[in-house]
Amino acid sequence: MLSRFKTIAVKTLAVLFATLPTQAFADDLNGANTAWILTATALVLFMTIPGLSLFYGGLVRSKNVLSVLMQCFAITCLASIIWFAVGYSMAFGDGGAANWFVGGLDNVFLANVLEESMAGDIPESVFAMFQMTFAIITPALIVGAFAERMRFSSMLLFSGLWLVAVYAPITHWVWGGGWLAEMGLLDFAGGTVVHITAGVGALVAALVLGNRKGFPQQAMPPHNLTMTVTGAGMLWIGWFGFNAGSALAANGDAGMAMLVTHISAAAGSLAWMTMEWVKHGKPSVLGIVTGMVAGLGTITPASGFVGPGGALVIGFSAGIICYYATQAIKQRWKIDDSLDVFPVHGVGGILGTFYAGIFASDALGVFSGQGYNEGMNMASQVQVQIVGIVATFVYTGIVTYILLKLVDSMLGLRITEEDETKGLDLAEHDERGYDL
Numbered sequence: 001m002l003s004r005f006k007t008i009a010v011k012t013l014a015v016l017f018a019t020l021p022t023q024a025f026a027d028d029l030n031g032a033n034t035a036w037i038l039t040a041t042a043l044v045l046f047m048t049i050p051g052l053s054l055f056y057g058g059l060v061r062s063k064n065v066l067s068v069l070m071q072c073f074a075i076t077c078l079a080s081i082i083w084f085a086v087g088y089s090m091a092f093g094d095g096g097a098a099n100w101f102v103g104g105l106d107n108v109f110l111a112n113v114l115e116e117s118m119a120g121d122i123p124e125s126v127f128a129m130f131q132m133t134f135a136i137i138t139p140a141l142i143v144g145a146f147a148e149r150m151r152f153s154s155m156l157l158f159s160g161l162w163l164v165a166v167y168a169p170i171t172h173w174v175w176g177g178g179w180l181a182e183m184g185l186l187d188f189a190g191g192t193v194v195h196i197t198a199g200v201g202a203l204v205a206a207l208v209l210g211n212r213k214g215f216p217q218q219a220m221p222p223h224n225l226t227m228t229v230t231g232a233g234m235l236w237i238g239w240f241g242f243n244a245g246s247a248l249a250a251n252g253d254a255g256m257a258m259l260v261t262h263i264s265a266a267a268g269s270l271a272w273m274t275m276e277w278v279k280h281g282k283p284s285v286l287g288i289v290t291g292m293v294a295g296l297g298t299i300t301p302a303s304g305f306v307g308p309g310g311a312l313v314i315g316f317s318a319g320i321i322c323y324y325a326t327q328a329i330k331q332r333w334k335i336d337d338s339l340d341v342f343p344v345h346g347v348g349g350i351l352g353t354f355y356a357g358i359f360a361s362d363a364l365g366v367f368s369g370q371g372y373n374e375g376m377n378m379a380s381q382v383q384v385q386i387v388g389i390v391a392t393f394v395y396t397g398i399v400t401y402i403l404l405k406l407v408d409s410m411l412g413l414r415i416t417e418e419d420e421t422k423g424l425d426l427a428e429h430d431e432r433g434y435d436l
Contacts, residue, residue: 041133043238083136091103091176101179113125145203152428161406192353194300195300207335243258264295266295269295306370
């Protein structure tokens with residue numbers, strides 16, 4: 001009987017001691033914040049597949065629809081593995097003496113991301129996964145610039161190299177404790193990290209690959225605007241996870257970020273639609289959804305720092321300025337950025353990053369934001385924002401050009417003229433999007 005009692009006592013103590021680390025983990029964890037970031041993570045992934053896939057898929061010609069869907073899907077898979085292997089460590093690790101530029105390799109293959117690891121008051125696994133979805137959509141945005149003319153194998157190699165050489169270091173500069181973070185750059189959800197990098201990368205890709213066969217003389221209208229509008233709606237909804245999730249908490253910052261995101265999207269849509277209505281006499285479906293994306297991209301870096309009044313100004317100006325940028329790129333400069341990635345995302349990211357330095361002020365009345373960090377005023381903050389814009393633009397442009405030339409020398413970037421006429425769906429995948 002005594003022996004049995006001892007056995008029970010030993011087992012009970014073992015169970016109690018085994019639960020101590022879990023209990024400590026539970027005490028540190030904020031369930032509400034964790035639940036919100038889990039939800040936001042799913043929303044941001046929803047932006048790429050199916051949101052961006054359908055948005056882009058409808059904008060190309062029918063002979064290339066599957067190729068765009070395939071590229072977005074493949075980038076999702078590839079970026080996920082690269083982020084797991086080295087991307088997260090490079091972006092958010094400790095780079096030691098080089099920490100100003102890039103994180104180290106101490107966390108390759110997420111070696112130190114355990115079940116009990118914490119990032120603030122949420123599990124680090126949730127934070128790593130949330131950031132992974134940003135790493136997925138950024139190279140996927142560039143697809144719109146070289147749609148209908150780039151080899152699939154070259155696209156994969158370029159996207160993987162670009163994620164490591166461009167996205168991960170700039171993420172570290174801004175969010176991982178690098179030099180722009182030390183300067184005090186305001187980029188709440190990715191004006192520099194996502195939109196300027198993707199926009200500049202897209203512009204360089206369009207220039208290096210050259211125009212599509214027949215551009216600009218031949219009309220190349222979207223083949224399925226119904227698909228594009230469906231994708232646009234998914235992007236709008238998913239963007240709430242993108243911006244409000246960047247608060248990393250279920251709090252007032254997240255609530256305000258969601259509110260200003262919605263206001264800017266609505267204002268951008270109406271502004272772009274109006275510009276086309278005035279110029280062409282009729283409002284277009286393509287215009288209103290493109291204006292929405294411009295409004296969303298432009299509010300992204302400022303979303304955690306500005307108020308609703310500032311968001312209204314940001315959204316309206318995004319719709320107008322990005323509209324004119326689109327006209328300039330394609331009509332004046334004859335650059336075939338197929339799906340307007342640079343004029344919408346690149347220009348929008350630049351505008352939004354700049355506006356964050358203005359509308360974060362708490363001295364603008366109804367247009368005021370949350371106020372600057374200690375020791376900063378509008379002049380000093382705008383200066384920091386400009387430094388961030390220029391540095392991101394220049395670094396992304398140079399490295400993207402080098403990577404494209406490297407991939408071209410290895411695999412060749414562009415499909416043959418015969419395959420371009422046939423369409424990438426058949427030429428690259430031996431399938432048709434529509435076979436009715």
